[in-house]
Amino acid sequence: MAEFVILRGFIKIPISRDAKTPDYKYSVVMGVRRISTLFYNSKDVHFHYSNGTVIILPSKARKERANKSLVSGTEMYDPKNTDSRSKRYWLTNLYRRSVVSVERVFTLVVELGPMHRVYASPDRYIQGPGALERVGPLALQHGKSALIISDSDVWQVVGDSVEESFNDVTTTMERSNFTGECSTSEIDRLTDVASKRNADVIIGIGGGKAIDTAKAVCGRTGEVVGSVPTVASTDAPTSSLSIIYTEEGTFERAHRHDFHPSFVVVDTNVVAHAPTRWFISGIGDALATWFEAKATWENEGRTIHGARPTYASKAIARYSYDLLRENAEDAVHAVNEDTVTESVEAVTEATILLSGLGFENGGTAAAHAVHDGLTTLSGISDATHGEKVAVGVLVQLILEAYPKEEIKDIISFADAVGLPVSLRDIDSIDPTREELLRVGHVACDSEGSMGNEGIDVTPEDVANALQTLDSINESE
Structure with a gap:
């Protein structure tokens, strides 16, 4: 079985690229606080499909029984003893890394076999x-x-x-x-x-x-x-x-x-x-494509098709980024003059076609997850999708601990083409810690794309990264 990875209050078992199809149909792991248990009783769970993964959620009755029967950190059972009560196979010793302190029953996510690569696109x-x-x-x-x-x-x-x-x-x-x-x-x-x-x-x-x-x-x-x-x-x-x-x-x-x-x-x-602001917004949306596809690839994540990214999508995402860096500033100047130049053609294709193919077949990650969270902030309702994603890209780089000079380079590029590089730039003035945590909770929702990051991101991490971004900009 693959190694457990703990993500946002549930556990995910990813299947590596060379993994064999498991000989079990599914397994369910649940736990309360410091105890993990394996159950095979399908009546105790609900099934949900997300990002190519079966997410197995404990039923309300299961939660109630678990809260009554499991005591925090006080019971240890031999994982080899298959006669444990209710056919529970205890995993505490076998997968100690999976045992975490939580206040509720968490969820185990199990892949039902290795994923294929999928590439999908419009007809013409x-x-x-x-x-x-x-x-x-x-x-x-x-x-x-x-x-x-x-x-x-x-x-x-x-x-x-x-x-x-x-x-x-x-x-x-x-x-x-x-x-x-x-x-x-x-x-x-x-x-x-x-x-x-x-x-x-x-x-x-x-x-x-x-x-x-x-x-x-x-x-x-x-x-x-x-x-x-x-x-x-x-x-x-x-x-x-x-x-x-x-x-x-x-x-x-x-x-x-x-x-x-x-x-x-x-x-x-x-x-x-069209108004230049919309053109710049597209650059912000496309700017995320390479960084999110890179994170998805490196962390063996999944695309919106529940599939592994293709080599083609990775290359497309990278070329979209290269076209933006080479042409975006000139293209913005041309659009300001209502003129179609080769730079405008290049950036338009990078924004609509290459970024579209790149995100769908390469995967999204923290940048778009943070965008979703930013929609909850008061005062930014007029910010465009791409403007919020541009802020999300910078937050993703901070979460992934990119070198500060590389983050400053992206900030410099974004600023040069007219993209926002801080919360203040999208009209969010001095948000409270509670508001930033609300952004983080939405960004870290299990239905979102944060799971393609190779790190366990919490709402607190997102809030801290947003504050760090403002600090970086203030220091410039």
Whole structure:
């Protein structure tokens, strides 16, 4: 059996790359405080699947019985004695590293065998000036009735071009207004619209939230989705994820679909004329891709597909980072002038395509976990996804104990392109320790991506890293 690794109040048993398929279907380890016990009674547990791992949660009844029957640190049983009460196989001596002091029954996570590598991507990616002319012909390849989801501001910019792209095709097109938040209620509303109009192609046009909403609607209707980002602000357009928020904009969950966009169309004329802040935000989101993929790879973590990262995704993530370092400053200057240059093309591709493929197939880690936590802070509701991720990248480097000079180098780059490098930069002024711990608790949630870090990160660690980041910036 593989070595235990303790993570955020539960235990995970990772399977190494050369591991053999275990000859057991599953095992369950639970414990209270300083005692660990192996149970085989499936009635005592609930099963949950997350990140390619079966997480086995103790039932309420199991917790109650365990709290009554197990005494902190006072009972030691021979792991070889298979006749111990209730067929418990005690692991205290055999896996002493797994015995930790906790105040509740913790969870054991057991892989059901070695994971395969998985690489997933959209069917087609098209980028360049004037690419919007391809939307109608691409819709024709997939259906007869297209529903476009976009807000009124976006439609004012691209509506004429998109409508013209449908002039010479037989596919019909209608638009439904997107209200601005990828929330459950908005997904419900637009799913109803799509069903009533018998749409067989759903096209999200705009930012990441509009596109994520279109994907979520397709997840309900089973139709084809097209992705047409009008800003290079995130790597959402190519992925199979929808990030769901509350109606107030607080992160709720990440939902993975079993499909990708059938086509992604990026018109760089539109990207270059959009507000520069969105372009910079995309650089912040993509900046995390290499560091998170590197952490996932080195720690034998899992991607959103519950799979091992591929060599291709690792290389793509690295090249995305290299393109940003080589081109980002020049690209930002060009976008400020509403100009499409080769640097703009390079950064747009790095942000949308390479970062999208890199994060989905290479894995995410602390940077995006911290982003999720930062959504709970008051005063930063106007901060973009990429701006919060940029802060998350720096927190990840601190948690991983990167050399201070390397952290300062990333801070210098981020600052040069206009990204936030502290909580103050995203309008969080002097948050309390309690608020920082709340960020940490969300970041360390077992459903998140913090588990791909090779260290046991606690909410206190995240809070401390956020404070350290502010200290580093104040010292400059």
